[in-house]
Amino acid sequence: MAKKPQQHRARKRFGQNFLQDEGIIRRIVRSISPREKQHLVEIGPGMGALTEIILESADRLDVIELDRDLIPGLKVKFFNHPGFNIHQADALKFNFAELMDDDQPLRVVGNLPYNISTPLIFHLLDHKGVIQDMHFMLQKEVVERLAAAPGTNDWGRLGIMTQYLCDVEALFLVPPEAFDPMPKVDSAIVRLTPHKELPHPAKSVECLDLLVRTAFTQRRKTLRNNLKTLLTADEIESLNIDPGCRPETLSLQKVVELSDLLADKRNRHD
Structure with missing residues (x-):
């Protein structure tokens, strides 16, 4: 079971909750289904639990990590993967288009901190032209709002603006016990796939x-x-x-x- 080393304590200011349940990790990666020659991007790799399984299938993986104290451990853990690159950066300010250096669209994944998940999704939607799909672990309530249907209490700006640009699929729930430390809320996995053609294009x-x-x-x-x-x-x-x-x-x-x-x-x- 991939656990974080004891020397790194999760930081509240970064919204860190490290995924540690290997069964859940592998189920997430099966949902993503990474393949050779695809270009994956992971936001917030933490101690690399998800990263490790993704690299079993993916040739190329860029990770974006804000916490500079986690960078050395990630470099040591994955030094023998030539397609592995670390960017010490704030994903909210990161230009994802800069990762495109060929015709391979980006497949974005991440266990997103709850405190920045909504603005980060809107930031990524600004880069939808270079993104094939996105798989995120989010607070269950956020996934419910993303996948909401009209006429429900969850239907609002987040769901409308996301569904305008993407197909949204709520995949499965993840219990608090899958993390260390345990969050006080349930989580869920969601898949966002940008529309090739908008079903209802707006004039503005x-x-x-x-x-x-x-x-x-x-x-x-x-x-x-x-x-x-x-x-x-x-x-x-x-x-x-x-x-x-x-x-x-x-x-x-x-x-x-x-x-x-x-x-x-x-x-x-x-």
């Missing part, structure tokens, strides 16, 4: 993001109230959408239609 992604942010500012309020600074009730109704309904009732397609209406309105006033 900026308008889409603005509309979603505004619509879900106060979930209990109606579209009429939440969107009054952007669209009138009559404009909302012109799309056969009831201005009196709540934002979580809208499908992705209807959200995009509203954002296109906003984009057209702004273009007329420019």
